[in-house]
Amino acid sequence: MTGSAALALAAALALVATVAVVMRPRGASTVDFYLAGQRVGVATNAFAICGDYFSAASFLGVAAAVYATGLDGAWYAVGFAAGFVPVLLFVAAPLRRFGEFSIPDFLGRRLGSETVRLVAVGVVQLVILSYLVPQTVGSGITWELLVGEGVLGLDPYATGILASTAVVTVLVAFGGMRGTTWTQAVQFLLLLGALVWLAATVVAEGFHYGEAVESISSVPLDNPAGSTDGLTPEQSALHPGEPAVFxxxxxxxxxxxxxxxxxxxxxxxxxxxxxxxxxxxSPTGTAARTTTVWVLCLAGIFYSLAVMLGTAARDLIPAAVADRPWLAELTVDGVLRVPEHALPVLGRIFGEDAGLGVVAAGALVAVLSTIAGLLLAAAASWGHDVYERHINPRATQRQAVLAGRVTTLVTACAAAGLGLAMRPESFAAATPSIVATMVTWAFAVAGSALTPVFVLAIWWRRTTAAGAVAGMVAGLVVAVGMFTAGALTSGGLLREVLVTPTLLAAPVAVVTAVVVSRRTTPPADVERSWQTMHGTAADRRAERIARLMLAERRAARRWRRARR
Structure with missing residues (x-):
């Protein structure tokens, strides 16, 4: 790693660490550790959600999928961005009004059942682990390209996984939700800045998106075939026997x-x-909904840039190979062996080693930010929903926070171990982007087992605890079963549906939950829960108080400025 690349990476990590230390929670309460005292503003929370959500799959994976498969890769950008539309319409405000610490906590109190809570904890942990693993893979890929050297006898890929996991685990355990919120907001701004810089650079060098798509599409789409030395032409899944086009x-x-x-x-x-x-x-339900609008706008900008840069990499890298000997090791006939290298390679082409450092720092920041959010979710799920309620109901606030911190360590070790076992080269020929594809597994489990029950609990009064448990189990079993069958299927339409199972698994979960709920008794306090979620005088009063507090702060700032 050159001095300029090392400097860019060190500066980014130093900034993140400083923010985590400065903004760490001052108290030892679980509300401070898990929820930042429920005082996070709209803009800050929107940036933090983006830092949470725009992971290695978004930064490296979307551009890689577009680079490898053209328009088909852009569906990842569409799906990732579109996910916040149902959140805006059906989830954000009612969820915040009801309150609690986590999804299992919400379901357990809404349906009056500890069984629901514990089943939800199991599903949540599976989703978290499925999401964590591709982040660790992304960190290994980035370290391998940026540093190219390992430590303590480890190869670069393993070193990247262990180093990034260790750093973020310490930051989360130390900073809690308050520190993590601000670090994620800063990390998102760094991530977006790297994308904007790279996009502005390639455009300034003469890149035109429409012309590039037309040029690339004039020839069949070829990709490296695993570990062979040649290119394999992609066949169109829509037009059998014809070559695929970008x-x-x-x-x-x-x-x-x-x-x-x-x-x-x-x-x-x-x-x-x-x-x-x-x-x-968020302080109120309205603030939660407004935050989602911000996130939707930011997602549109982010994914548009990622798609454009994936296209730019496919168009510009082949012509750069002749003048840059270092590219020969990364490419086969001008095509990258590892699609996730698309953005870092573009950064090095147009910004030399400093450009590589900026983009690679952005990629590692994306990984660290998402891992931080996942570890906090794991801590809330185990520490609050299991430890405080079942293992040690008389735990002090300090003991509960300590349990959350221990959970972050255990979860991080499990994710790092799985990441070390999943080498990118093992999946290169079967997926457009290993990082984006692996994240899809987490989305599939969440969308099949959690989202249907989650939405029913918010919008259907008749939902029962037994129905929720049956729905989560049915959705999970169908999703995992389809995944397993898809892994054993060679290709074609059947495999496409099996590896993206929510289209079938989610309706199964809904039908199961509804049928079982119809045959069982709903919670006794369902009307009170309904009023809490969907707007009450108390919620409006809380919003008025929040606005008054904000007005008082502004008045106090004006008074202090006038005194100077």
Whole structure:
């Protein structure tokens, strides 16, 4: 790693660490540790949610999927961004009004059942682990390209995984939700800044998106075939026997497969624990909804840039190989062996080693930010929902926070271990982007097992504890079963649907939950819960108090300025 690249990475990490230390929680209460005292403003929370959500799959994975499969890769961007539409319409405000610490906490109190809480904890942990693993893989890939050297006898890939996991675990355990919120907000701004800089640079060098798509689409789409030395032409899934083209759908998915992918990503968002937990930190339901509007706007900007840069990499990298010997090791006939290298390679082409450092720092920041949110969600789930309620109901606030910190360590070790076992080269020939594809698994579990029950509990009075448990189990079993079958299927339409199972698994979960709920008794306090979630005088009073507090702060600032 050159001095300029090391400097860019060190500066980014130093900034993040400083923010975590300065903004750490001052008290030892669980509300401070898990929810930042429920005083996070709209803009700050929106930036933090983006830092949570725009992970390695978004920064590296979307551009990589577009680079490898053209228009089919852009469906990842569509699905990731569209996921916040149902959150805005159906989840954000009612969830915040009801309150609590986590999804299992919400379901347990809403349905009056500890069984629901514990089943939800199990599903949440599976989602968290499924989401954590691709983040660790992304950190290994980035370290491998940026540093290229390992420590203590480890190879660069393993070193990247262990180093990034260790750093973020310490920051989360030390900073809690308050420190993590501000670090994630700063991390998102760094991430967006890296994308904007790279996009502005390639445009200034003469890149035109429309012309590039037309040029790339004039020849068949080829990709490296695993570990071989040649390129393999992609066959169109929509037009059998014809070659795939960059600017047309079908390079990886057929029509049903494309639809199933978007549904899986869009529905999965509302069940992601690390994202939904952030809504509990908003002061009011209205603030939670406004935050989601901000996130939708930021997501549109972010993913538009990612798609454009994936296209730019496919167009510009082949011509750069002749003048840059270092590219020969990363490419086969001008095509990158690892699609996730697309953005870092573009950064080095147009910014030399400093440019590589900026982009790689952005990628590692994306990884650290998302891992932080996931570890906090795991801590809330185990520390609050299991330890405080079942293992040690008489725990002090300090003991409960300590349990959350221990949970972050255990979860991080499990994710790092799985990441070390999943080498990118093992999946290169089967997926457009290993990082984006692996994250899709987490979205599928969340969208199949959690989101259907979650939405029913918010919008259907008749939902019961037995129905929720049956729905979560049914959705999880169908999703995992389809995944397993998809892994054993060679290809074609059947495999496309099996590896994106929410299109089938979510309706199964809904039907199961409704049928069982119809045969069982709903909670006794369902009307009170309904009024709390969907707007009450108390909520409006809380919003008025929040506005008055904000007005008082502004008046106090004006008074202090006038005194100077």
């Amino acid at each position: 600017g047309e759908p079908g390079a990886r998915y057929g029509g049903l497969g494309q639809f199933a992918l978007i549904v899986t990503l869009a529905m999965g968002t509302a069940g992601l624990p690390h994202v939904m937990n952030r809504y509990f930190t």
